[in-house]
Amino acid sequence: MQLIFDGHNDVLLRLWTNMQGGTDPVAEFRDGTDHGHIDAPRARSGGLAGGLCAIYISSGHHAPRKPDLNGHYATPLEAPLERQPSLDIALAMASIAFRLDRAGAWRLCRSTADIRSAFEDRTFAAVLHMEGCEAIDRELQALETFYSAGLRSLGPVWSRNNIFGHGAPFAYPASPDSGPGLTEAGFDLVRACNRLGILLDLSHITEQGFWDVARTTDQPLIATHSNAHALTPVARNLTDRQMDAIRESHGLVGLNYATTMLRSDGQENADTPMSDMVRHVDHMVKRMGIDCVALGSDFDGATIPAGIGDAAGSQQMVAALRAAGYDADALAKICRENWLRVLGKAWHEG
Structure with a gap:
C-alpha cells in the first residue's frame, strides 16, 4: 500500500456543519460515519495518511451549475463575505482541529518531521489550511494568530472575491483569465506568508492572480487541487x-478528483472513469515532470468518481496509475514525497 498525503480536503467543513445539528465532531471523525468522504477508519483502510485540511467559509447558498443545451455553464461568483462572521466560523473550525488533536483522532502537524512521525504512528497527519482568507484582516494580525495556532497553508481566495484578490468562477468552457488578480492587500499577504513560512495555494485564483503571486513569492508555485485546462477547459484548471x-519553480499541482475538473465535458457525474484521472496525471507529468505532480482529492468538497467513492477507495487511484505504467518510485513521489518536498521548502526547512 502506498501511503498518501493529500493536498486538499473539506472535512472540517463537514464536521463543523454536522456539529450545528448536535453531532460530536471528535466521535464522527475518530469512530467513523457513513457521511462524506473522510474519517479515521476509512482513511486508514485506504492508506490516506494525512493532508491539508481546509478552513473554508461557505456562502451558504452556492448557485448550482446549470448547463445549457450544449453542456456549457457559467456560475456567477458568490458575493464577498463579511469578516466578523467569517472569523467566528474559522475559529470554530480551528477549534475542531485542536479537539481532534487532543483526542488523538489525528495529529496537527507544523513540520514535515511531524508529518513523517504521524505516518510512523499510523495517525492521520493533518495540516491546517485556509481556503479563502475572509477571516483575515487587512493588517494581517489574524494571520499571525492563526500561524501561531498551526496554520501552515492558505489560498488567498476561493472562487469569490475578497480584500486580497479575485477568484476564478466555476464555468465551462472558460479561461482562467477571468478577471483581475491580487489587490495591494493581497501582495502584502503573499509577502507575509513568505516571511512566516505559510504555503500559498493558487488553486482558486484567477490567472492574473497566479502571475501576481508568481512575481512576488519566494516559494515554489503550488496549486493544491487543480487539473489540466488543456484536457478539461473549466476556469478552475x-x-x-x-x-x-x-x-520552473519546482512547484507542484495536486490532482483534483472533482469530476467537473476531470471530464472532457466538464460535467458533475460520479460515473466518471478512472482513465480520466490518469490522463490528467499523464498530461501534468509530461508537462512538468514527475517531481511536480501529486494528489489533491477535494474529498468532502466535490463529487468524485464512483470508482474511488471515499477515502477508503484511495488505493484505486494508485492501482490505476500503476496499471498505466507508473513504477514504485514514481508512485511514492505522486502519493506523498513531492508534497513533503514543497511543504519543507515553503516552511523554511531548508
Whole structure:
C-alpha cells in the first residue's frame, strides 16, 4: 500500500456543519460515519495518511451549475463575505482541529518531521489550511494568530472575491483569465506568508492572480487541487503556460478528483472513469515532470468518481496509475514525497 498525503480536503467543513445539528465532531471523525468522504477508519483502510485540511467559509447558498443545451455553464461568483462572521466560523473550525488533536483522532502537524512521525504512528497527519482568507484582516494580525495556532497553508481566495484578490468562477468552457488578480492587500499577504513560512495555494485564483503571486513569492508555485485546462477547459484548471511556470519553480499541482475538473465535458457525474484521472496525471507529468505532480482529492468538497467513492477507495487511484505504467518510485513521489518536498521548502526547512 502506498501511503498518501493529500493536498486538499473539506472535512472540517463537514464536521463543523454536522456539529450545528448536535453531532460530536471528535466521535464522527475518530469512530467513523457513513457521511462524506473522510474519517479515521476509512482513511486508514485506504492508506490516506494525512493532508491539508481546509478552513473554508461557505456562502451558504452556492448557485448550482446549470448547463445549457450544449453542456456549457457559467456560475456567477458568490458575493464577498463579511469578516466578523467569517472569523467566528474559522475559529470554530480551528477549534475542531485542536479537539481532534487532543483526542488523538489525528495529529496537527507544523513540520514535515511531524508529518513523517504521524505516518510512523499510523495517525492521520493533518495540516491546517485556509481556503479563502475572509477571516483575515487587512493588517494581517489574524494571520499571525492563526500561524501561531498551526496554520501552515492558505489560498488567498476561493472562487469569490475578497480584500486580497479575485477568484476564478466555476464555468465551462472558460479561461482562467477571468478577471483581475491580487489587490495591494493581497501582495502584502503573499509577502507575509513568505516571511512566516505559510504555503500559498493558487488553486482558486484567477490567472492574473497566479502571475501576481508568481512575481512576488519566494516559494515554489503550488496549486493544491487543480487539473489540466488543456484536457478539461473549466476556469478552475491550469493552462499549460501556468504549468510551465510551476515546473520552473519546482512547484507542484495536486490532482483534483472533482469530476467537473476531470471530464472532457466538464460535467458533475460520479460515473466518471478512472482513465480520466490518469490522463490528467499523464498530461501534468509530461508537462512538468514527475517531481511536480501529486494528489489533491477535494474529498468532502466535490463529487468524485464512483470508482474511488471515499477515502477508503484511495488505493484505486494508485492501482490505476500503476496499471498505466507508473513504477514504485514514481508512485511514492505522486502519493506523498513531492508534497513533503514543497511543504519543507515553503516552511523554511531548508
